[in-house]
Amino acid sequence: MAATRELTRPHFSKFRDLISGVSPEDFDQRRRAVDLAFLRQGITFNVYGDAQGTERIFPFDLIPRIIPAKEWEHIEAGLAQRITALNMFLHDIYHDQKILKDGIIPPFYVLSGKHFRREFKGFNVPKDIYIHICGSDLIRDANGNYLVLEDNGRCPSGVSYVLENRRAMKRTFPGMFEGIGVRPVEHYPQELLKMLQYIAPQGIADPTVVLLTPGAYNSAYFEHTYLARQMGIEIVEGRDLLVRDSRVFMRTTKGLQPVHVIYRRLDDDFLDPTVFRRDSQLGVPGLINAYRSGNVSLANSLGTGIADDKVIYHFVPKMIKYYLDQEPILPNVPTYLASEDADRQYIVENLDKLVVKAANESGGYGMLMGPRASQKERDEFKAAILADPRNYIAQPMISLSTHPTRQDDGTFEGRHIDLRPFVLYGEKITIVPGGLTRVALRKGSLVVNSSQGGGSKDTWVLYGDE
Amino acid sequence: MLSRVANCLFWMSRHIERSENTARIVDTNLQLLLDFRNLDDSTLAEHWMPIVQSTGDEEDFLAKYSRATGHAVTEFLVFDASNPNSIVSSVAQARENARMVRDQITVELWEELNRIYLWLRSPDARQLWAHSPAEFFSHIKNGSLLLLGLIYATFVHDEGWQFMQAGKFIERADKITRIIDVRHSTFPEKGAPVNVTQRDALDWSAVLRSCSAWDAYKAAYGAEVRPEWAVEFLLFNAEFPRSVRFCIEKFDDALRAISGVRDRRFSNEAEKLGGRLLAEMQYGSIEEVLAYGVHDYMDLLQLRFNNIGAELFNAYIFQPFVALEDEILVQQEMQQQQQFAAVR
Numbered sequence: 001m002a003a004t005r006e007l008t009r010p011h012f013s014k015f016r017d018l019i020s021g022v023s024p025e026d027f028d029q030r031r032r033a034v035d036l037a038f039l040r041q042g043i044t045f046n047v048y049g050d051a052q053g054t055e056r057i058f059p060f061d062l063i064p065r066i067i068p069a070k071e072w073e074h075i076e077a078g079l080a081q082r083i084t085a086l087n088m089f090l091h092d093i094y095h096d097q098k099i100l101k102d103g104i105i106p107p108f109y110v111l112s113g114k115h116f117r118r119e120f121k122g123f124n125v126p127k128d129i130y131i132h133i134c135g136s137d138l139i140r141d142a143n144g145n146y147l148v149l150e151d152n153g154r155c156p157s158g159v160s161y162v163l164e165n166r167r168a169m170k171r172t173f174p175g176m177f178e179g180i181g182v183r184p185v186e187h188y189p190q191e192l193l194k195m196l197q198y199i200a201p202q203g204i205a206d207p208t209v210v211l212l213t214p215g216a217y218n219s220a221y222f223e224h225t226y227l228a229r230q231m232g233i234e235i236v237e238g239r240d241l242l243v244r245d246s247r248v249f250m251r252t253t254k255g256l257q258p259v260h261v262i263y264r265r266l267d268d269d270f271l272d273p274t275v276f277r278r279d280s281q282l283g284v285p286g287l288i289n290a291y292r293s294g295n296v297s298l299a300n301s302l303g304t305g306i307a308d309d310k311v312i313y314h315f316v317p318k319m320i321k322y323y324l325d326q327e328p329i330l331p332n333v334p335t336y337l338a339s340e341d342a343d344r345q346y347i348v349e350n351l352d353k354l355v356v357k358a359a360n361e362s363g364g365y366g367m368l369m370g371p372r373a374s375q376k377e378r379d380e381f382k383a384a385i386l387a388d389p390r391n392y393i394a395q396p397m398i399s400l401s402t403h404p405t406r407q408d409d410g411t412f413e414g415r416h417i418d419l420r421p422f423v424l425y426g427e428k429i430t431i432v433p434g435g436l437t438r439v440a441l442r443k444g445s446l447v448v449n450s451s452q453g454g455g456s457k458d459t460w461v462l463y464g465d466e
Numbered sequence: 467m468l469s470r471v472a473n474c475l476f477w478m479s480r481h482i483e484r485s486e487n488t489a490r491i492v493d494t495n496l497q498l499l500l501d502f503r504n505l506d507d508s509t510l511a512e513h514w515m516p517i518v519q520s521t522g523d524e525e526d527f528l529a530k531y532s533r534a535t536g537h538a539v540t541e542f543l544v545f546d547a548s549n550p551n552s553i554v555s556s557v558a559q560a561r562e563n564a565r566m567v568r569d570q571i572t573v574e575l576w577e578e579l580n581r582i583y584l585w586l587r588s589p590d591a592r593q594l595w596a597h598s599p600a601e602f603f604s605h606i607k608n609g610s611l612l613l614l615g616l617i618y619a620t621f622v623h624d625e626g627w628q629f630m631q632a633g634k635f636i637e638r639a640d641k642i643t644r645i646i647d648v649r650h651s652t653f654p655e656k657g658a659p660v661n662v663t664q665r666d667a668l669d670w671s672a673v674l675r676s677c678s679a680w681d682a683y684k685a686a687y688g689a690e691v692r693p694e695w696a697v698e699f700l701l702f703n704a705e706f707p708r709s710v711r712f713c714i715e716k717f718d719d720a721l722r723a724i725s726g727v728r729d730r731r732f733s734n735e736a737e738k739l740g741g742r743l744l745a746e747m748q749y750g751s752i753e754e755v756l757a758y759g760v761h762d763y764m765d766l767l768q769l770r771f772n773n774i775g776a777e778l779f780n781a782y783i784f785q786p787f788v789a790l791e792d793e794i795l796v797q798q799e800m801q802q803q804q805q806f807a808a809v810r
Binding site for chain 1: 468469470472562565566567570573576580584625724783794796797798801
């Protein structure tokens with residue numbers, strides 16, 4: 001069993017010795033205290049479609065995920081390599097498109113991408129950085145190798161849980177941290193702010209940075225307010241902003257005040273109703289024009305969605321080779337593209353063994369878990385794949401690695417987990433040690449989504465390997 | 467600060483104050499009923515209907531409940547989520563406003579407000595309510611006072627804090643006039659009451675208690691409860707924190723702190739109207755109120771509070787060109803002109 005193996009690995013032993021001194025009753029009491037604290041602080045997500053407006057807490061597992069220093073170095077190097085290549089790729093496809101001309105990526109895949117913004121070809125983004133904040137999802141296969149499952153280069157969320165989980169653990173087990181040697185994560189907001197200030201338009205000595213949220217009804221609203229507060233910046237909605245003469249202002253009690261950098265937690269499509277979706281009530285008319293004029297910077301930049309396309313994901317190892325002339329440190333999960341004749345053939349014949357994903361959906365939507373789906377669902381997907389092959393990919397079912405989780409009786413059992421570290425790309429690349437570990441709390445389950453019995457764990461990156 | 471944030475802080479504070487005042491009104495009147503005998507339906511209705519009217523939701527109430535019993539009225543004013551002025555609704559709206567500006571308020575305030583909200587929606591609240599209404603209301607009042615204390619003690623006393631002060635005091639002033647108005651029938655249309663019955667005295671002692679004014683009133687006027695003295699005390703007392711005069715003074719202070727305009731000057735309509743009302747409260751008298759008629763005067767005060775609130779909104783919150791469709795056109799025009807200029 002992987003969990004048993006994990007338990008006996010040296011980096012887990014110190015924690016195991018300490019936690020074994022906690023009785024099941026005591027443990028239970030501490031767990032309840034943490035849940036209550038989360039509820040009281042309103043660290044909750046909204047359950048859509050519930051008339052009561054119920055808010056639930058994201059279940060929290062008190063047993064941390066522990067990553068030894070060596071393993072983390074490997075992850076860190078892999079993520080830095082990856083975001084560098086992705087930013088070079090985005091610069092390239094919005095300028096000379098060498099990678100397409102050299103035949104590394106068939107042009108069709110990029111040009112047909114739903115999130116490729118052809119109107120921004122030739123546009124120079126501030127400091128030439130496209131993805132400033134990246135939240136790649138990592139999994140480990142049965143052999144313990146880390147693989148990249150997907151890159152989130154638009155508005156990745158979850159970092160507030162990283163910070164709050166750590167706070168909760170420190171309150172619950174204050175004695176443990178010193179003895180075990182856990183690297184801190186608390187500096188994330190400062191690093192984020194530093195990055196945002198770095199990308200300000202030229203000539204602005206003391207830039208005003210704001211966080212643009214879709215509003216209090218967004219499921220990640222807690223995170224938006226949390227980050228804004230930690231950074232000491234204003235959190236604004238679209239209606240708080242106004243564009244005049246291609247400059248962005250916010251409406252304050254003392255009149256209009258200029259805004260220079262917008263950390264937007266809003267997808268491209270909603271940013272500006274004069275350019276994208278006209279029905280969007282969330283955006284700011286004129287914002288894109290101000291951005292084009294170089295008077296305001298956006299993080300992440302516009303048009304990064306093409307890098308999130310699951311078909312483009314397939315080519316990231318090739319980008320790394322092409323731009324950096326390096327072997328990828330973190331490999332991809334093997335991916336079949338339905339647009340390729342041979343792959344498509346394989347996909348439709350092996351639907352019962354594969355996971356099929358729509359290229360531009362996220363959060364578990366547009367997905368088929370072949371082995372667990374009914375024949376009817378498989379048939380529907382088959383028809384959809386044949387009708388629009390560009391929009392589908394397939395991957396083998398990877399059995400996510402497991403990590404020990406404490407049972408009610410005090411024993412440990414393995415549960416499936418993944419990891420989302422948060423990478424910041426500003427003057428330099430900064431990765432806060434750790435990330436969000438999501439865990440499938442139900443036995444045998446592979447689903448880590450919060451809506452389906454998923455929870456989270458604190459992620460401990462150790463100073464050493466034991 | 468952002469106009470939207472100022473608006474949210476103002477209303478958060480108003481709703482907190484509102485929940486507390488509603489709790490006060492219902493609580494004292496429930497206790498008062500213990501002093502009465504032979505309660506038939508019409509006596510009950512006579513007692514409770516003015517309280518429903520004071521919150522301005524008479525129609526809503528009649529649509530839902532056939533009789534104005536203590537149970538129906540308290541249900542309506544405390545737990546009814548469809549009544550926008552019930553305690554449950556006020557707390558929910560205070561919390562909703564707080565949620566919109568989560569980054570602007572202290573953790574302590576948010577956690578306490580959230581705790582009261584969750585508690586009100588839990589079975590514990592209902593149980594306590596069934597077991598002991600007095601304890602239930604003291605829980606609400608203590609919760610609100612704790613929130614006000616947290617605002618005072620954990621916030622930076624900056625512009626946002628001044629907006630909360632403004633919200634709290636204009637709401638409190640408004641509620642005081644409504645509490646007075648509950649028992650306006652003691653008074654003739656104009657002038658002082660001619661003969662005051664024991665029942666009237668009890669009613670007015672309940673009014674004073676609703677405003678936590680019982681001890682302060684006795685210290686100022688002695689043990690005898692006379693309705694016109696009670697009104698005078700609640701309107702004009704300079705030191706009592708639940709008199710209209712006191713509230714308007716504090717409200718005026720808050721507006722001046724926001725704009726930085728000194729005494730006897732004004733920079734917007736809200737300051738002008740507020741300053742004018744303040745002068746009246748400072749130099750007015752109960753005789754004038756009686757001559758005007760108590761009920762009419764309360765109506766007039768409420769109207770003026772509303773106007774001041776609206777002018778405050780105009781001065782700081784509302785900004786023109788908010789219609790999205792129009793703004794889209796403006797932007798497109800500007801972009802067209804720029805393109806044209808570039809071509810030339």
